Amino acid sequence: MTDPVAQLREQFPDAILSTSDTSAVPSITVKPETLVDVGFFLRDAPGLTYDLLSDLTAVDQLELASPLEPGARFYGVYHLRSVSRDGTLLQLRVPLPGGDTPTAPSLTGVWPTANWHEREAYDLLGVHYEGHPDLRRILMPDDWQGHPLRKDYPHGGEHIPFSPTWEDEEFKFLGQQIMKAEQRPEAVPGRMDSKHMVVNMGPQHPATHGVLRLIVELDGERIVSVEPDIGYLHSGFEKQAESVRYKDFVYYTDRMDYVSAMQNNLAYVLTVEKLLGIEAPPRAQAIRVIMAELQRIASHLVWLGTHALDVGGTGLALLMYAFREREDILDLFEMVCGARLTTSYMRIGGVSADLPPAFVPRLRDFLAILPQRFDEYGRMLTDNPIWRHRLEGVGYLSKEDAIAMGVTGPLLRASGVNYDLRKAQPYCNYDQYDFEIPVYDEGDSYARYFVRLNEMRQSARIVQQAIDTLPDGDFWLNDPKVVPPKRELLDQSMEALIHHFKLYTEGLKPPVGEVYYGIEASKGEMGFYIVSDGSAHPYRCRVRTPSFSNLSAVEMMSKGHLFSDLVTVIGTIDIVLGDIDR
Numbered sequence: 001m002t003d004p005v006a007q008l009r010e011q012f013p014d015a016i017l018s019t020s021d022t023s024a025v026p027s028i029t030v031k032p033e034t035l036v037d038v039g040f041f042l043r044d045a046p047g048l049t050y051d052l053l054s055d056l057t058a059v060d061q062l063e064l065a066s067p068l069e070p071g072a073r074f075y076g077v078y079h080l081r082s083v084s085r086d087g088t089l090l091q092l093r094v095p096l097p098g099g100d101t102p103t104a105p106s107l108t109g110v111w112p113t114a115n116w117h118e119r120e121a122y123d124l125l126g127v128h129y130e131g132h133p134d135l136r137r138i139l140m141p142d143d144w145q146g147h148p149l150r151k152d153y154p155h156g157g158e159h160i161p162f163s164p165t166w167e168d169e170e171f172k173f174l175g176q177q178i179m180k181a182e183q184r185p186e187a188v189p190g191r192m193d194s195k196h197m198v199v200n201m202g203p204q205h206p207a208t209h210g211v212l213r214l215i216v217e218l219d220g221e222r223i224v225s226v227e228p229d230i231g232y233l234h235s236g237f238e239k240q241a242e243s244v245r246y247k248d249f250v251y252y253t254d255r256m257d258y259v260s261a262m263q264n265n266l267a268y269v270l271t272v273e274k275l276l277g278i279e280a281p282p283r284a285q286a287i288r289v290i291m292a293e294l295q296r297i298a299s300h301l302v303w304l305g306t307h308a309l310d311v312g313g314t315g316l317a318l319l320m321y322a323f324r325e326r327e328d329i330l331d332l333f334e335m336v337c338g339a340r341l342t343t344s345y346m347r348i349g350g351v352s353a354d355l356p357p358a359f360v361p362r363l364r365d366f367l368a369i370l371p372q373r374f375d376e377y378g379r380m381l382t383d384n385p386i387w388r389h390r391l392e393g394v395g396y397l398s399k400e401d402a403i404a405m406g407v408t409g410p411l412l413r414a415s416g417v418n419y420d421l422r423k424a425q426p427y428c429n430y431d432q433y434d435f436e437i438p439v440y441d442e443g444d445s446y447a448r449y450f451v452r453l454n455e456m457r458q459s460a461r462i463v464q465q466a467i468d469t470l471p472d473g474d475f476w477l478n479d480p481k482v483v484p485p486k487r488e489l490l491d492q493s494m495e496a497l498i499h500h501f502k503l504y505t506e507g508l509k510p511p512v513g514e515v516y517y518g519i520e521a522s523k524g525e526m527g528f529y530i531v532s533d534g535s536a537h538p539y540r541c542r543v544r545t546p547s548f549s550n551l552s553a554v555e556m557m558s559k560g561h562l563f564s565d566l567v568t569v570i571g572t573i574d575i576v577l578g579d580i581d582r
Contacts, residue, residue, distance in 0.1 A: 002047045004028065004090055011041055017095070023274050023515040027091040029069065032104055035094055039110040042080060042090065050080035050090055051403050053111035054518065054525060055544040056118065058096065058104075058125045062151040064533055066512065069095040074102040074127060077529065079516050079544070083403055083417060087424035091516060096127060106132040113406030116552045124149040124238075134191075139231035139581060148239055155243050192217040196224055199563075203232055207310050207567040210577030214554075214566065221562050226555040233581035241541035245507035246272050247348055249541070254342035256545060257579040259302045262295035262333070263521040265346030270427060271517040271528040272348050275510045278482060282471040284350035285428045290363075290466045291333075291345060292428070292519075293459040297370075298329040299522035300452045304377065307449075307571040313386035318377065325373055328366050335359050348508070349477035360467055370460045378453065391445040395557040395569040398443055405556065406549040409524025410455065411573065413439045414447040421520035433462050445572040452574075482508050507536030516544075523547055523574055547579035 004026055005019050015034035020027045030038050042050040056078045061067040069075035072095035082088045096102035106129040107114040118129040119138040126147035129135055137144065146153050192198055197218045202208035213229035237256060241249045253264035266288055273279060280288070305322030308314045330340040335356055337345040345352055381387045397407065402415040412419055420437045422430040438454035440447035477483045480499035489496040510532045518527030524546030531540035550573050557569050 002085070002088075004042065004048055004050075007045060007048060008038065008041070011045075012038060022091055022513070023517075025089050025091055025516065027093060027514075029075075029093040029095070032094050032097060035092075036105050036107065036110065038092070039107050042092075043110055049082045049084050050088075052081040052083050052087075052408075053107070053113050053117075053406055054079045054081050054089075054408075055516075055527065055529065055542070056107070056114060056121065057529065057542045058102070058121045058127045059531055059540045060125060060149065060151045064531075064539060066533075068514065068531070069093060072096055072102075073099055074125065076104050076121070076127065078107070079527070079529070083419050087419065087421055089425070089516070098128070100126075101128065102126065103128045103130055105130050106135075108132060111406065112404045113549055113552060116548065117406075120548075123147070126150065137231075139234070141231075148236065155239060192225060192227070201566065203229075208570060209306065209575055212551075212570075212575070212577055212580075214570075216563065216566065218563055221564075223558045223561050223563060223566060226558050226566070228551060228554055230551070230577070230580050233577055235578065235582055237582045238541055238543055241538050243537065245536045246510070246538065247503075247507065249538070250346060250348075251342070251344045254344055255578060256543065256582060257299075257521065257523065257526070257547065257576045258341060259576060260295055260299045260522050260526075261341065261343045262291045262345060263299075263519065263526060265344065266292050266428075267517070267519045267521065267526040268528055269346045269348050270519065271515060271530055272510070274517050275513065275515045275530055275532055276348070276482060276508070278349060278477060278479065280350045280477055281474050282429070283354075283473045284475045284477070286466050286470050287351050287355060287475060288346065289428050289430065289433070290463050291336075291343075291351075293462045293466075294329050294332060296459045296522045297456045298326045300456050301326040301329075303452060303571075303574045304449075307574075308381065308387070310567050310571045311387065311390040313384045313390070314380050318380055321373070321376065321380075325370070332359065332363060332366070335362065347476065347483070349479065349483035350475050354475045355470075360470070363463070363467060367460055367464050371457070374453065374457055374460075381449070387449075388446065390565075390568050391449060391572070393444050393446075394561060394565050395445045395448075395572050396443050397553060397557050401553070401556060402443070405553040407524070407553055408549065409520070409522070409546050410448050410451040411550055411553075412524070413437065414451045415443040416441040421518060421525060425518075427519060430462075433465050435462050445568050448572045509534060509536050518544065521546060523576070523579070524550060543582055545579040545582060547573075547575040547577075548582075551575050551580060 008016060012034055015030045015038055017029040042048050058074050058076045060074055062073055074096040076094040076096055078092040080090045096104050104127055106118055118132055121127045122135055123137040123139050124147055199216050201214040201216055203211040203213040211232035215227040217224040237252050250265055253268045254261040256264050301322040305319035308318040333343055334340050337343050337352060397415050399416045402412050418437055418439045423437055435458045438451045440450055484500050484503050485496035512532055512534045514531045516529040518525045526546055527544035529542035530538050533539040558566055
């Protein structure tokens with residue numbers, strides 16, 4: 001077994017400050033001045049090859065009673081995976097000098113995907129990354145004051161007054177600023193050539209699938225560069241997580257990738273369970289797999305129907321067919337939890353309710369018709385000349401570029417990388433199911449279509465196995481210090497009543513520590529990094545969403561194509577802006 005700590009000590013004997021084991025994941029703290037050299041070594045050394053920077057962020061230790069990195073207000077944290085070694089995870093930490101103005105060397109030269117992640121940490125936490133090619137805000141407006149994820153920044157932000165007219169005194173200044181912004185001639189990004197035509201696409205464009213603005217530089221009809229402008233939602237989920245109890249944040253996860261709520265729930269509860277050192281019972285694990293795979297199918301159906309509508313070839317027909325099957329899945333969700341879109345079904349320690357008696361028969365009937373429906377989609381699209389012309393050869397992303405840009409999910413597998421966390425790092429007993437990972441080498445939009453179409457077939461195959469082998473037993477963990485006692489016990493046991501009361505008034509309190517955990521969601525790796533200070537709510541909750549990293553590759557995928565191809569590229573990434581802006 002490769003030991004990254006031993007190899008780093010041998011190569012950089014003075015670089016390592018400390019090592020630890022974070023929930024069975026090696027965690028190494030290095031000196032900031034050695035970070036870039038250490039990064040290159042971890043990426044390139046034989047036997048290590050941590051080639052995928054899954055995520056990076058920073059933690060403000062201002063209110064942490066026992067700092068994880070003493071002597072610094074902030075520390076940076078990096079989560080690295082080795083694609084060639086089944087997604088083996090390594091955590092890298094760096095204390096950031098500079099006090100209230102923390103600095104760190106940029107890792108964009110090691111892992112290009114660090115570009116957007118470092119901009120986000122600069123924007124929300126005020127970390128200055130030396131050597132970054134374009135360090136500016138990415139989510140907040142350019143003139144925003146302060147950094148919202150700092151501990152001394154108020155929860156709730158600023159009060160924005162409402163007025164029907166600019167003449168109102170408290171609103172007049174804001175109106176003047178907006179007028180100035182509208183008159184500014186320097187609206188074109190500095191790296192774009194004013195000789196070329198620069199046009200806006202979005203944020204009110206239906207093909208951007210949400211409030212995404214794209215600033216597109218064109219030489220005639222050819223794309224020269226693309227500048228994505230994100231941050232229109234300002235959901236503030238990470239800040240919100242720090243002010244609610246662990247169990248209460250489940251409901252917020254639904255609102256991120258709002259067509260993949262079950263998987264958002266799953267990623268979060270698995271992370272908290274890892275922090276607590278517990279595991280849901282077998283029946284709950286199987287139910288979670290059923291829901292996660294049904295959600296994957298539903299998410300891909302939304303993508304398929306809307307993408308076919310975007311690029312043409314089938315009119316409204318395929319959209320109606322795809323949403324027909326999605327409605328059946330939402331009906332199943334409604335049977336188990338009463339909700340269709342924002343399900344909040346997963347719970348720490350299990351799921352909120354057992355499967356009702358009518359669920360499995362209804363699911364079997366649905367699974368029986370799915371294969372012929374998938375075949376129907378294929379007959380409509382696979383050899384459709386319009387579909388092929390719009391997708392084949394468009395949005396090419398090489399294997400090496402996909403990994404360098406931190407791309408995961410169907411985009412990565414369509415570029416020839418056989419990497420899926422359900423196989424690489426199995427969770428919820430996925431290693432007990434027989435299924436295949438669709439992989440294509442072409443790296444274009446047409447390959448991504450095949451990946452998603454075949455993933456739906458494999459998901460149906462997994463669900464069939466899960467209901468055929470569904471174990472008996474509890475759907476919630478029997479641990480009253482973590483999970484509320486069963487309802488019938490409350491009438492029989494004072495101890496059960498006390499546990500129930502304490503859980504709902506005080507909340508559960510994980511031990512002091514940190515954990516990162518990721519799953520294979522419909523769009524790629526969905527992960528949570530949680531720092532616990534021993535209280536009933538997370539001290540720091542970082543959300544690693546697949547759409548954020550995947551969208552950062554849009555310029556690489558679009559250069560040289562026609563402007564009309566940008567619609568195909570955006571659609572084939574399959575973004576959700578709630579997933580990006582958080």
